Amino acid sequence: MANIVKLYAKIGYNKERYEGFKTFVEEARRRIENLNVDGEKDKNFLKKMLQDKENEVSSYGQSPAPENSGSFKEWFNNKIKDKKFINNLKNYMRNPDDEKCFNELCSKDDNAVFKRIAATYTQNVSTILSNTSFNEIVKHLEKVKIIPQGSIRLSDSWFKKNQDLMKIINDQLGDSVDPYKKSLFVAQIMEKCIPQKKGEDMQETAFEKYVEKYVDLLENSKNLILTGAPGTGKTYLAKKIAMQMIGVSDERELKANERYAFVQFHPSYDYTDFVEGLRPSKEKEQKDVSFNLKNGIFKEFCKTALDNLQQNFIFIIDEINRGEISKIFGELFFSIDPSYRGIDGKVKTQYQNMIIDSDSFYDGFYVPENVYIIGTMNDIDRSVESFDFAMRRRFVWEEITAEQSAENMKLPEDTEGIMNSLNKAISKIEGLNSSYHIGAAYFLKLKKYNGDYAELWKYHLEPLLKEYLRGMPDEKTKLSNLEKAYNLQAPVDVSEEEK
16 A cells, blocks of 8 residues: 555655745744734734734645625624634634634634634644645545555545644654645645546536535534525435535435434424434234334434434435424524533423433433534524524524526526626515515526526416515516516516506
């Protein structure tokens, strides 16, 4: 089997980055004990670490912190005024190899920014900040048999995977190679050994990095809801997030994996389906039907997660707002809160007195820390208004726009133009807004009709738009205008006609 030593001898490290990287890291370490965020020098240093492309920490193919000066300035100024953040930053600077300290530093922010801090303060992680790029490196090293298959779990956190790879590198290269060169060596693998992608491959990589943003968000928040207009691919995105976090390559593998579960809520769904409840059963030798306590899908899923605490478990709830949330979750409102995950969030369930001694949750039920929940919902569903506010606080909410769905689903430019024209016309109608836009998934149906836009309108779009317009004044004219916009024709000004 080839080894790290031979690969390092062949490709080395990026010499152009070495001096700048080493100088910046050494400067960063000198500031650990005396960091003063009120001082101009330390402020400038933090800005350089988090945003500057020239600090040599953000390596090959990496994106820095937000480049929009307005948004970054606002974000940065809020951060340095946040005492909790500054305390967590100082704590992490003193304990850079502690993943718990790193996670406390990240809080609920997109931790792509904070990976720069990790890459600055410890050389036990690499300068590859992108989870997607790092996974490509691991897959390549496994493929050429430089590291054993499965020695690094792709489903682990970015921090853990980096530590595992750097341990292999440190063990093989030893102390003869300084830590700065070892860290840059990983970026060199990306640059020298992995073919650069073009065309559709580049589009796929862009989407993977887009998914990675949500992976980071979910890792930090535990609970995520994807909202958006109909057809924006919320469920598709949720499954892609699950695939990346679990480490599988396609949906078939995902469905077969015990670390993944999918359920769709509906009005009749309840606590007994989700958590636990009495279910009728009859053994062959029994004459009468008896009722036995059975675990619901979520509790059973959590029991499996308890046996594999080092791995990610992803539970997707499609159309989460269509169920009666308080009836389904019951006392789990407390347990799913990110602040009360694990045994600290233990609660007594409604049937606690019937649970047998050998049950994992005999003393109370709790949601393991390695369980992540993704919900999806349409903004325009009537049931959105009744979505429990206590539950809202326990989730991070992210909107998927129609425009973003077109990019994610790689709509052809002309099709995207038609979608955008229709959506602009929808927004112009009083009482409608972006929540009523038509997402790209509807336009993927064109394949069924051999690209016939008229058929797509007749069988899919027109019925939906009629529902939108039901009960509005001058409904027919408005629908006609939407059809003209769909056909890229100038619509009639409805406001003028109504006069």
